[in-house]
Amino acid sequence: MTVFQGRFAGRTAVVTGGASGLGKAVARRIVAEGGRVALWDMDAGNLTAAQSEVGATHFEALDVSDQAAVEAAAASSAAALGKIDILICSAGITGATAPVQDYPVDGWRRVIDINLNGLFYCCRAIVPLLLENGYGRIVNVSSVAGKEGNPNASAYSASKAGVIALTKSLGKELAEKGVIVNAITPATFESPILAQLPQSQVDYMRSKIPMARLGEISETAAMACFMASEECSFTTASTFDTSGGRTTF
Template identity: 85%
Template sequence: MSVYQGRFEGRCAIVTGGASGLGKAAAARIVAEGGKVVLWDLNADALAAAKAETGATDVVALDVSDQAAVAAAAKASEAALGKVDILICSAGITGATAPVHEYPLDSWKRVVDINLNGLFYCCREVVPLLLANGYGRIVNVASVAGKEGNPNASAYSATKAGVIGLTKSLGKELAEKGVIANALTPATFESPILAQLPKSQVDYMRSKIPMGRLGEISESAAMVCFMASEECSFTTASTFDTSGGRTTF
């Protein structure tokens, strides 16, 4: 991991899904580059380990699909950090692998609750904190599946398309207020979330990547950190790809 010394000096971030994968990797890099971070995640045990690994200021165990819990966490995180400049929404699940006509209703609802409703709650509660500073960066982690759709992953694809649409709307709302909002649209990368999928689904997604390999967490974390930094100053309501050539628009 290359580090841009002091890039996040004086900046404070909330990272959801921060106990593992992309969230943890981005958080570690922000701390290494001078920033302060509070990690949010459902897994309390993993959060404790991630706090030690990343150097996070604090952690909050919560389910992002619980709006009241998100509102309380936003207040607690602002108190722990002193202010909030950055929101990285990385929490998400894949859901079941099944065709639409056989898709389990409980899995559909859970994916929507976490991937889309939960991300909306996080943005809704944290945006006022960014506006109070007159500065902010929001990075919402979507997916190439939200642009192209993956077969047998309708809930995941639909919610990630929703994340892209929400981010485009949010970025336009905030464009003149010092707060920038963009979405990351990665192709499949090596991550604990892959354990939620059958090997056949992972193989399918790998086969769609022209580079012929899955991405690395560090590659997407590098892009997230650019998006979360002051350097990203004239792009908002947009998407950044880390897709190995898969993305066609």
């Protein structure tokens, strides 16, 4: 990992899904580059270890699909950090692998509640704090599935398409207010979330990548950190691709 010394000096960030995977990797890098972070995750068991590993200032155990819990966590994290400059929305689940006609309705609702509604709740709670500062960066983690749709992953694909649309809307709303909002659309990369999928689904997604390999967490974390930094100053309401050539738009 190449560290850009001091890139996040004086900046603070909330990172959802921060106890593992991409969220933890982004949080680790922000701290290494001078920032302070609050980790949010529903995996309470891993949060303490992640806080120590990352060097996080604060953490909150919560389910982002609980609006009241998100609002309480936003207030608590703002108090612990002194302010919030950056929101990284990385919390998400894959859901079932099944065709639409067999997809469990409760499973559909759960994926949408976490991946889309939860992200909305986080943005809704944090945006007023960014506006108070007159500065902010929001990075919403979507997926190539939100652009192309993966078969037998309708809930996940739909939720990630919704993240892109929400990002475009919010980015335009805040374009003149000092708050930059973008989404990132990774292809499949090595992370704990793959344990939620059958190997056949992982193999299918790898086969769609022109580079013929899965991504590395560090590659998407590097892009996310650029998006979260002051360097990203003239791109908003847009998407950044880390898909090994799978999507080019």
